[in-house]
Amino acid sequence: MPGLEDLYREIILDHYRTPRNRGELAPPAVRAEGHNPLCGDEIQVYLDVVDGVVNDIKVAGQGCSISQSSASMMSQAVKGKGLAEVRALVRRFRGMMSVEDAEDEITAAETAAVKLGDLEALQGVVKFPVRIKCATLAWNTLLLAMSELPAA
């Protein structure tokens, strides 16, 4: 049986205690809201994209250590990145969480090339299938926010 140490790595708890990029952004930043129907977690992602690059991102809401730390790490990871790169990252992260995405224009090679960095710490979540939805909540909400960006 996987132990709690697989789940609650120090870096996760650090992001949980000291979340990065918390707050809100005013329009024209887009806002998306996500719910984890299982535990009631709610998250709001504010995304400010300028010229196809994530200029700023903020995260608000309430949640457990996994969903909050995942959101915090995500915000760090995507800030300053181009949208294509962000998409590949989301795909890579969801892949690590064993969520299968349908084939699309992002190739497997592109996805595999993405560096996860700190996010690797969330790897242990896969052993606790119920918590996968906690870990992916911020990411799914990010996708939602991206889908609401005005067409370039």
Add this chain to the structure above:
Amino acid sequence: MPGLEDLYREIILDHYRTPRNRGELAPPAVRAEGHNPLCGDEIQVYLDVVDGVVNDIKVAGQGCSISQSSASMMSQAVKGKGLAEVRALVRRFRGMMSVEDAEDEITAAETAAVKLGDLEALQGVVKFPVRIKCATLAWNTLLLAMSELPAA
């Protein structure tokens, strides 16, 4: 286990083969329709009441030996009777079929006093619970017809 001879008494088969009072009556006779949702049997009872007495009654429809013979015997039994007597008879018959009726103005003594005559032959039906609905179909439809009589 009860045998078929309990169910298919000779007098029942006689009424089935040669049903009495089959046909229809024109208005002002009232018409009521009954369905046995189990087997699809359908019955129509035409009831002509003059001065509180069953002047004429006819039965139409399709059904199994039990529902048809019960209808035939019923038509014979009620023809010429006053409505109060008919009600007591219905109650008595339903009682024999182990259908419990709520208390009403007809006393237990009145009900017990009713003679069933040939209808006693249907007694065996109680041992075949599924067929009780066949035996009572005509009687329930008679009640329906009576409830549609113009108030005296």
Add this chain to the structure above:
Amino acid sequence: MSFDAATVRKDFPILDRTLDGRPIVYLDSANTSQKPRQVIDAMTQFMENSYAPINRSAYKLAADATELFEGARRKVGEFINAPSADEVVFTKNATESLNLVASSWGRANLHAGDVVVLTHMEHHANIVPWHMLVAERGIRLRWVPLTADGQLDLTDLATLLDGAKVFSFTAMSNVLGTITPVKLLCEAAHAAGAITIVDACQYVPHNVTDVQTWGADFVAFSSHKMCGPSGVGALWARAALLDAMPPFLGGGNMIADVRLDGFTCAPVPAKFEAGTPPIVEVVGMGAAVDYLTALGMANVRRHEMDLADYAINTLTERYGDDITIHGPTNIEVRGATLSFAFRGIHPHDLSQVLDQHNVCVRAGHHCAKPLMRLLGANATARASFYIYNDESDADSLADALEGASDIFGL
């Protein structure tokens, strides 16, 4: 794999039983099927070892139960070749599946004057929900008629479908045994711009089912007719349709958020699964799918074709004009469900007499009263065969009929 009904039969404890010292000849599987040991055990073991809430709690026991439950969804999806397990919605029975479509898709898409096409051989479950929309919405119904041998008469199909929004039809008649040309019917409906709803309640238990080859939009069926538990059924539909539909029942599990002033829905399939689902029953349905898959649905179909052939021949050879078997004579387009009339004896009386020999057949309108009226009867007797039946059961039926006419002196 070769298929041996005698071996299969051993898996069904109830068929080992005797009643009044005689074995049970169960010929009412079109009504509901018996349950193999494998399904009973799966349910028992789940309740004894693994029972827990689904999709709600986070502890191991609940996580494992959820995995078993969702595993059953995948099995059911694969059994009908659904593109994705998430397109499988669990309901309480096929009736609820069909009501779900009529109520949710119907109320969102059908308005006064819109046409829904049904057939004359539909089960009440595929008639009454539409009658309710006739009353509520003023939609109109058109009916595909039948040929003399109980197949769909497709002569005027294009005309009937012209301008229709929905074509809802059975894949196999529960009265006549007729198998309908589902793929062709779906193509015709789509060509006319109508969506298709397939009542596959009698088809899935007896045939290889492939919803993608059919090209259907909605497919409804029940667990209890396919060796699975009572209390659960399924609706398959294209994801895009389910996504666009309003919810059906409201409550827990089907929401993303609830506030004092409104709610938002969870993604499918949760959106259509309000409240605590039939947890044990879904797991049992998964076990039933495993059981049937191991037998091989092509083998099942072949077995039933042989059996239907044998039964029809035996009965007609023995009773000639005294027996009328409804539905197609061509075994290729019928299942092993035989409705029949015998020597003018009312089916209810007939079934009573057969029951003296523990031969269990259904007598009645089979929840298809419009079809009954067309057959000119208000009831038929119906013997329906399944995997655990063999030629001896057909013989028992034939033997038991012998005594029937004596009693009624007809």
Add this chain to the structure above:
Amino acid sequence: MSFDAATVRKDFPILDRTLDGRPIVYLDSANTSQKPRQVIDAMTQFMENSYAPINRSAYKLAADATELFEGARRKVGEFINAPSADEVVFTKNATESLNLVASSWGRANLHAGDVVVLTHMEHHANIVPWHMLVAERGIRLRWVPLTADGQLDLTDLATLLDGAKVFSFTAMSNVLGTITPVKLLCEAAHAAGAITIVDACQYVPHNVTDVQTWGADFVAFSSHKMCGPSGVGALWARAALLDAMPPFLGGGNMIADVRLDGFTCAPVPAKFEAGTPPIVEVVGMGAAVDYLTALGMANVRRHEMDLADYAINTLTERYGDDITIHGPTNIEVRGATLSFAFRGIHPHDLSQVLDQHNVCVRAGHHCAKPLMRLLGANATARASFYIYNDESDADSLADALEGASDIFGL
């Protein structure tokens, strides 16, 4: 009769099991309860010996199965002191029961501007169906607020009920454990001319239920929370109300007649039981009622009061201000369902830590998001006790909490 949880526990096979070498401390019965051997056996035996269609076929096997099925209806009716078993409608769960009322009674009786009164502690199952009618019909909702200790605040009840058509409320909160004064609420509603719908999902499993003393109009509950199988629930209602209501789902069993141009309904309860019912599950629910009746519901209530008392005292003595238990402190008006907050640890994380000790509690919004928002949380941890729990389970919970704060360094 004296009540001994240790003896009761022996009836539940799953509680005999160990996970990773340790016993299971099941504290999630408000979510769904475990099943005693007696219920599992009743279902198994029914499937092995007596399974057959209900109310459709005439042979002995079917007649006997029908008798067992209808016998279960009588048992369920007696268990809640229904005037007649025919007033008991079997559904798939309490959620369907509540949807049935909102959809069938609601669509027939509620129009734009009509008022339905709910409370702030309702389960989504008693909120979302009404939201759906708000959207479809333009009815209006009013909400009975709560007191600081989680009881209904009845100060303005008369005003809230003024002009209302429906008052629909829970008899016991699944989050706070609060037992509401059902009789008084029914009287107030009737005085205002409103009908009453009681969500008794959390009440029936834990208390003596008497729908006649309550004076309620509709009462909904689920089998799976009262030691019975999943896949079945019940709706009790006054016969006159059921008689007057339009049908809910359309299909087999609920009809008197079906023609090409319309249909007529069967009498209740069949009118509301479309399609093949959860046959085995209804029989199992009857066995659960027998089981609980033998224990004595007054004993069950007394046991749970003692246990709630013990658990609350143990937790507060041990953790003082580090733990906040929601809901009433007065044991007379609460059940043994304890929602709590602990040292600022998110309930989801808390439940994960408790799970390391096989202590099964639910973490989440408990399908009561509006209430959660009022509590200022988006989730709580909830430990809910039942007949098979005893003081040792409360101790296990208290012990397991010990380790929780270490991990989070809070």
